[in-house]
Amino acid sequence: SRGRRRCCCKMAAGFAESRALTYCVHKWSSYSSIYVPENILVDKPHDQSSRWSSESNYPPQYLILKLERPAIVQSITFGKYEKTHVCNLKKFKVYGGMSEENMTELLSSGLKNDYNKETFTLKHKIDDQMFPCHSIKIGKVSD
Numbered sequence: 001s002r003g004r005r006r007c008c009c010k011m012a013a014g015f016a017e018s019r020a021l022t023y024c025v026h027k028w029s030s031y032s033s034i035y036v037p038e039n040i041l042v043d044k045p046h047d048q049s050s051r052w053s054s055e056s057n058y059p060p061q062y063l064i065l066k067l068e069r070p071a072i073v074q075s076i077t078f079g080k081y082e083k084t085h086v087c088n089l090k091k092f093k094v095y096g097g098m099s100e101e102n103m104t105e106l107l108s109s110g111l112k113n114d115y116n117k118e119t120f121t122l123k124h125k126i127d128d129q130m131f132p133c134h135s136i137k138i139g140k141v142s143d
Helices: 037-041
Strands: 009-011 021-028 062-071 075-078 092-099 102-109 118-121 133-140
Touching: 021 037, 102 118, 102 133
Parallel strands: none
Antiparallel strands: 009 021, 021 062, 062 133, 075 118, 092 102, 092 133
């Protein structure tokens, strides 16, 4: 089941001017009970229910974020629950582009199973030219 919702908040990401960007959770693959996609909009490390979780352990598992306006996205930060947790993404990919239909892989990585926020540098140049993104897709990669 796919979802769509319009809402905006600050994106936990660093950019050219080291500032957070406004974004909405635009689409998602699914979600499980109280672990709705909008939970990622607020960093609450002391609240175990402050996370998104898909309803299935099988692909696809993703979120698509829509930036308020196109931007050069240089990094992304993931907040985590204050204790280690089995739901932390072990492997994921981040894609970006001006539309959902035409995205470039910006990162392939994984989160450590600890409570520390993690910031990742994203690919933001092609042939030494910076490129803007309007949509960001975060997808789980099968273990």
